[in-house]
Amino acid sequence: xxxxxxxxxxxxxxxxxxxxxxxxxxxxxxxxxxxxxxxxxxxxxxxxxxxxxxxxxxxxxxxxxxxxxxxxxxxxxxxxxxxxxxxxxxxxxxxxxxxxxxxxxxxxxxxxxxxxxxxxxxxxxxxxxxxxxxxxxxxxxxxxxxxxxxxxxxxxxxxxxxxxxxxxxxxxxxxxxxxxxxxxxxxxxxxxxxxxxxxxxxxxxxxxxxxxxxxxxxxxxxxxxxxxxxxxxxxxxxxxxxxxxxxxxxxxxxxxxxxxxxxxxxxxxxxxxxxxxxxxxxxxxxxxxxxxxxxxxxxxxxxxxxxxxxxxxxxxxxxxxxxxxxxxxxxxxxxxxxx
Amino acid sequence: xxxxxxxxxxxxxxxxxxxxxxxxxxxxxxxxxxxxxxxxxxxxxxxxxxxxxxxxxxxxxxxxxxxxxxxxxxxxxxxxxxxxxxxxxxxxxxxxxxxxxxxxxxxxxxxxxxxxxxxxxxxxxxxxxxxxxxxxxxxxxxxxxxxxxxxxxxxxxxxxxxxxxxxxxxxxxxxxxxxxxxxxxxxxxxxxxxxxxxxxxxxxxxxxxxxxxxxxxxxxxxxxxxxxxxxxxxxxxxxxxxxxxxxxxxxxxxxxxxxxxxxxxxxxxxxxxx
Numbered sequence: 065x066x067x068x069x070x071x072x073x074x075x076x077x078x079x080x081x082x083x084x085x086x087x088x089x090x091x092x093x094x095x096x097x098x099x100x101x102x103x104x105x106x107x108x109x110x111x112x113x114x115x116x117x118x119x120x121x122x123x124x125x126x127x128x129x130x131x132x133x134x135x136x137x138x139x140x141x142x143x144x145x146x147x148x149x150x151x152x153x154x155x156x157x158x159x160x161x162x163x164x165x166x167x168x169x170x171x172x173x174x175x176x177x178x179x180x181x182x183x184x185x186x187x188x189x190x191x192x193x194x195x196x197x198x199x200x201x202x203x204x205x206x207x208x209x210x211x212x213x214x215x216x217x218x219x220x221x222x223x224x225x226x227x228x229x230x231x232x233x234x235x236x237x238x239x240x241x242x243x244x245x246x247x248x249x250x251x252x253x254x255x256x257x258x259x260x261x262x263x264x265x266x267x268x269x270x271x272x273x274x275x276x277x278x279x280x281x282x283x284x285x286x287x288x289x290x291x292x293x294x295x296x297x298x299x300x301x302x303x304x305x306x307x308x309x310x311x312x313x314x315x316x317x318x319x320x321x322x323x324x325x326x327x328x329x330x331x332x333x334x335x336x337x338x339x340x341x342x343x344x345x346x347x348x349x350x351x352x353x354x355x356x357x358x359x360x361x362x363x364x365x366x367x368x369x370x371x372x373x374x375x376x377x378x379x380x381x382x383x384x385x386x387x388x389x390x391x392x393x394x395x396x397x398x399x400x401x402x403x
Numbered sequence: 404x405x406x407x408x409x410x411x412x413x414x415x416x417x418x419x420x421x422x423x424x425x426x427x428x429x430x431x432x433x434x435x436x437x438x439x440x441x442x443x444x445x446x447x448x449x450x451x452x453x454x455x456x457x458x459x460x461x462x463x464x465x466x467x468x469x470x471x472x473x474x475x476x477x478x479x480x481x482x483x484x485x486x487x488x489x490x491x492x493x494x495x496x497x498x499x500x501x502x503x504x505x506x507x508x509x510x511x512x513x514x515x516x517x518x519x520x521x522x523x524x525x526x527x528x529x530x531x532x533x534x535x536x537x538x539x540x541x542x543x544x545x546x547x548x549x550x551x552x553x554x555x556x557x558x559x560x561x562x563x564x565x566x567x568x569x570x571x572x573x574x575x576x577x578x579x580x581x582x583x584x585x586x587x588x589x590x591x592x593x594x595x596x597x598x599x600x601x602x603x604x605x606x607x608x609x610x611x612x613x614x615x616x617x618x619x620x621x622x623x624x625x626x627x628x629x630x631x632x633x634x635x636x637x638x639x640x641x642x643x644x645x646x647x648x649x650x651x652x653x654x655x656x657x658x659x660x661x662x663x664x665x666x667x668x669x670x671x672x673x674x675x676x677x
Contacts, residue, residue, distance in 0.1 A: 139641060220638045221637070261623070275520070389642075391453075391647070399626040400627070
């Protein structure tokens with residue numbers, strides 16, 4: 065067919081352009097790390113990276129640079145799965161790293177390769193309310209008051225929202241005489257208080273802060289502090305409920321990528337660095353709860369102790385995922401009327 | 404016997420046809436084939452189940468229903484705008500002309516955020532509507548507003564060339580023969596424009612079904628109420644349920660195809676009657 069030649073020429077041209085576009089990154093790749101992270105950690109890693117780069121230079125003499133990528137935790141995990149060349153993943157929940165381990169990109173024992181379940185910092189779920197707490201929201205029960213609108217993102221797309229949902233479930237489970245049915249009823253009534261489901265934690269924060277929508281934002285503690293700081297301390301208050309969850313954002317080296325790029329040592333050192341005192345200081349300053357006992361003590365006033373459920377209380381992420389968030393799980397059921 | 408008369412005045416028919424076929428296959432057919440093949444790992448029953456859940460049906464009803472409604476509302480509005488743009492000369496007409504294309508040029512997310520800011524309960528328009536008990540942002544009404552916004556240029560740009568080609572003599576003849584203005588409009592102008600109106604409806608409707616960026620910010624995204632089908636596809640992808648996402652996409656594809664086919668048949672029939 066006479067037509068095939070110009071087409072193949074065009075294809076060749078497109079392929080060449082693609083290669084040209086890709087080549088500078090490949091050339092620099094030997095000493096560049098890519099940290100694929102979730103939504104609210106932009107500020108945190110922007111602060112940590114230069115400190116690690118200097119420490120690594122002092123230790124090994126090697127110059128490196130670190131790129132960051134941020135987005136919804138689930139979407140980021142999927143991007144890595146589909147070929148984003150992440151040396152390390154620092155995601156909102158272990159389930160999103162498990163997804164990579166299940167498909168062979170990361171060793172199955174990733175969570176034991178680093179201390180503390182491979183979560184160098186923790187956070188919890190708190191309430192952000194408007195100044196003066198006009199609707200007097202103090203605990204999970206208050207969220208059901210008829211005039212209270214609650215802002216939380218969609219747990220199907222947001223890691224933070226999954227922690228929000230589990231925190232609500234924890235409270236309902238710990239009420240006297242609680243049953244599976246009473247927990248379901250609480251979540252069903254709670255979701256009726258929600259006027260909009262954003263896809264990510266940042267989107268929900270924007271709805272609450274910029275659209276002035278709702279009376280309570282269910283948020284990461286770090287996101288709540290950040291919102292307070294960014295928009296003036298006077299406009300919002302943080303309310304600690306009677307019970308919440310211990311959110312453990314986990315980190316791992318992506319074995320399949322570092323093996324290919326030869327960045328195993330530096331990527332591992334980067335993650336181990338997160339547990340050192342200087343990094344833990346930065347972590348605490350950026351509103352995440354540090355693991356280091358001494359640093360934690362120093363910031364104890366900012367991070368009050370409260371009873372927190374862990375993911376193990378839910379039987380691990382696999383079971384929590386299947387029970388609450390998978391298709392046909394509790395979160396789907398509470399939207400079906402009359403059941 | 405050769406047929407020299409078949410030779411076209413312009414060269415390269417076989418070449419351009421070849422490129423067309425290859426290019427269409429590569430750009431349109433190949434991805435669609437992949438999409439059509441993907442869901443079946445679920446099995447026939449699994450596919451059926453995954454597209455008939457109440458939540459999926461609600462999302463499909465919402466996406467198709469509101470897209471149709473918005474496209475329908477854009478028919479008279481788009482006709483009015485196109486008519487004014489073609490038939491009248493007025494100050495700042497060029498500015499107005501470029502404004503029509505803005506919904507096309509604007510990144511859809513920007514449009515969505517702007518509309519949400521406007522219609523949110525504290526926004527300029529939203530604050531005025533709230534005392535009347537009308538909520539636009541975070542309800543299906545918000546989706547409707549966004550789809551009317553993105554659909555308008557499709558309607559206007561489809562109608563303009565047809566109005567431009569419409570001979571004025573027909574209207575003048577109708578008037579001379581004693582037709583009232585109303586009769587001229589209903590009997591002469593509208594029938595001539597119907598095929599173009601349908602084409603504009605199809606374009607605006609098609610854009611509306613698939614629209615994501617501008618809708619997602621204003622919709623509220625509550626399952627069963629204001630959750631659009633494209634969001635449900637995204638949600639399934641996030642959960643690594645590729646087959647389920649493809650199944651839903653396939654349903655949307657088939658439904659859209661059926662609608663477009665229907666519109667084209669209708670247009671062909673109208674044209675042959677004319």
